[in-house]
Amino acid sequence: MSSNPVLNDDQWSKLLEYVAETYNEVTLSRGFHFYKQQMVTSLNITTELRKVNAVVEEFGEKCQVALDLNQLKASSCTCPVKTSCKHVAATLMELADRQGYPASQIMNAKMALKRVAAQSSNASNLEQLPGMTVDGWHKFMEHYTFHLKPSYDQWNYVELLRGQFVNLKRKPVAFSETDLFYFEFHQRLFILRKIVEQNAQAGVTFFTAATVYHLSDELDEWLKETAKTLNFGQHEQRLTQTSAYLRAQMAIESPKKLHHFRVFSTFWAYHVAAEESRIASELTAFEEMEAADLSFSLCAGRAYLYLRQGNSHQAWDTLISHATFKEAPTLLFVPFLDYMKHAQDWQEMVHWLRRLSSFYQGKRHLEVDVYVSYWKLVVAELPEAEADMWQSLGELLPTTYRIIEDLYYEKRQWKPWIEMQIAQGYDPFTHRVHVLQPIEKESPELLLPYYHQAVEHYIRLKNRHDYKSAVRLLKRLEKVYKKMKQPERWEAFFTRFVSRFSRLRALQEELKKGKLLE
Template identity: 35%
Template sequence: MIKSIETMNIAEWHALFGSRTAILSDHIRNAAFVQAALAAIHQIKPGLAPERDRFFELHAHLHILLLLLHLAPNQALRPGAFIGFHTHTAISEVQLKITGILQNKPETAEGTADRQLLTETLSFLRRQMLIETGDKAYFSDSYFGLWHCWIGPDQPQSQLYLEELQHLKEAPSQLTSALSRCPWLLAQAWMNFFLRRDQEALALLAEINSGFGLRGSDLFPLLSAMAEAGEWQRLLEWLAETAPLMERQKLNSLELFYGFWDGVIAHIPHAEQQMWGPLFRLSPSIYEQKLLMHGKWQQWMDYQLSTGTDPFAYRVGVFAPIEKHAPELLLPFYHQAAESYVLLKNRAGYKSAVKLLKRLAKLYKKRKDEERWETFIAAFASRHSRLRALQEELRKGKLIP
């Protein structure tokens, strides 16, 4: 007797998907392949209850992801295996579809059938995740997405997380040399996070960082979960603990990391003091941005003066809030830079110096300190009276008669 799709388990679904897509085995793996595979699977799809339909669609896309990677369900991708541009594009599109399916959370189901589907889905994704190698997390994102979107929000009890930790502890003996240690450690960190065993989770992340190099994508879903739940004190503690793990991260990851700090500071203002020390060491450029964002005009200007920054390295708009709140801080900045340009002793340098001197004139006028300006510019012109080209530029700029 042929089993109906409604009563099949996950393994039987994938066997059916395989029979439906076998005709495409010689096709190029690209966006057209994805559409053809989906069409072949959907041709035999019956009407399903909404919750079961979501599982069906999730596994249909997971199966196509396996096909794009040229994998059988229990086969690991070889390290360094080549994936062409069009295949990589198709993989990215399928992963986005999977993310969308996971974000469309099913209703809480108490039925045995739906619980069984969830258990089997976890088992399927756990295995795929634990045999992944290399930098690309093709199935790890789906595994963590399932926990975060479909399981995490509705599990006040800890039983599922404890059971998953047990499955993960048994994985090394089951998978032996096929086990990929990095996602294995990360999965345990996630389960400990959901169990609110934060120190255990943080220790696992530190182990990943020392052995493999922690990726921002390994940490950010956890930080996002705390921000979404409004757990600002807990998030603050995590940010402080994980800042040392960000040392080898790229600028865009650091920007995302310190975006979480902005959220915390908005709710816990005194947390700002904990941000500055690690930030200065990790990224001077973000440090500068945050100084401006938090109105630390004096510290920002001290940093510019100490590093000899050229004012022309910034758009004029950057100085607008300083001109409004603390215009006196710009005076030494422009004075120092103008003198530096004069020392170049060429026409281009003199032109730049005059531009800065004109900014100074406006600042002194805004401060109603024209007398001090007149004294300065007269002394400046006299001191550099032998630089004929500079004198010409000063006159062109209408700074001296």
């Protein structure tokens, strides 16, 4: 928020009223686009007079905007519209952002005003929040945001919900540090649930799926970061209520969209002490729910707790017992593998990675890279597991072709690496010089077939440009033979080479230019 505010809550409400009365949705939408694209390139505020001057750039043209916050109707712009235009709207949004108010509320001013009205009706409940249960919080949030309607642009809906919750921070609520963490946690869970529900009702497209995964990623990172900074004792009541809420969401979760399972596993990994009695109590709660609901997300949650309890085999058996296990997304396995990494149970991780390899067949490179990163970690700690790693990667061919190639290079296994280059039809010019330098230094003899084959290829093309490439490679070959301290082999080869291609005058000329021939 600005250190010199020119807006307070009352003035903000009046600004929203002005926008709602004056602007149409198209102008506000365009203004919001200008604001998000940072096209308001300068903004100067005269605090005493409550006046604002700004520059908005559009396709290289600069529009000068002047706002009078005491008389908003007197605001003007140098564009042809002159007032109440998209440039003024963008300036109002930029000003709001700098003053600590949600710019998205200006774009949705009418809805924001309804929200303000709803806030007044909710004001009496604010004082009761610290004494409410988690279920009470969610009922409060449902009522507090009822006037915000989902739209096709799900991220806009997320921003509206967040803007609504920002207003809660302006009101003093007597939360303890622990309750403050849990209340913010449940605000994030509330938004995640709203988007998941919207996807279930309207169907999932690329854009809607991207929003929910982005929210899930954000929540995952937030839980990890807050664990580093918070220092409070475990609040048993809030923990019990939060776990119950997560189980309820997991019970209705799609077996391929395990967002709440991911939240549950991260929450337990970073914010819950691994006490045997607590885990046993949670397992009992899971088993009671699963008797009535065989959700795969609940099954995964129970398996995760078995793993934290030290029962790796039972965790695996629990997962594979579910009918939809073979359709599980690879994201499911990350919490299990992360826990084994934390526990440094490398041998067990080898068993899991071997059994999970089939899930990564044909998957995106990002997913396969995550799988391989665990193998690299295991092999660094347990070198004898390298054979298992190569077997798993071999089973995933051709998906892992690039990864195997990179691993050969990382491990300086030059012979299979070069064989892969030859098999793919690559030649030495495919790589930058520095890529082949360590091979020239450590195992120059391995480069001989690579260089010889490439020289023959360029000669067969029979044009001057490719002859030049062949000569460059021949000079590299000469260097390799010298590295091997076998100049006589080079002389014997080169003599035969010149004799074979003596009729190719252009090649002979290039050899002379390259100073390979007198």
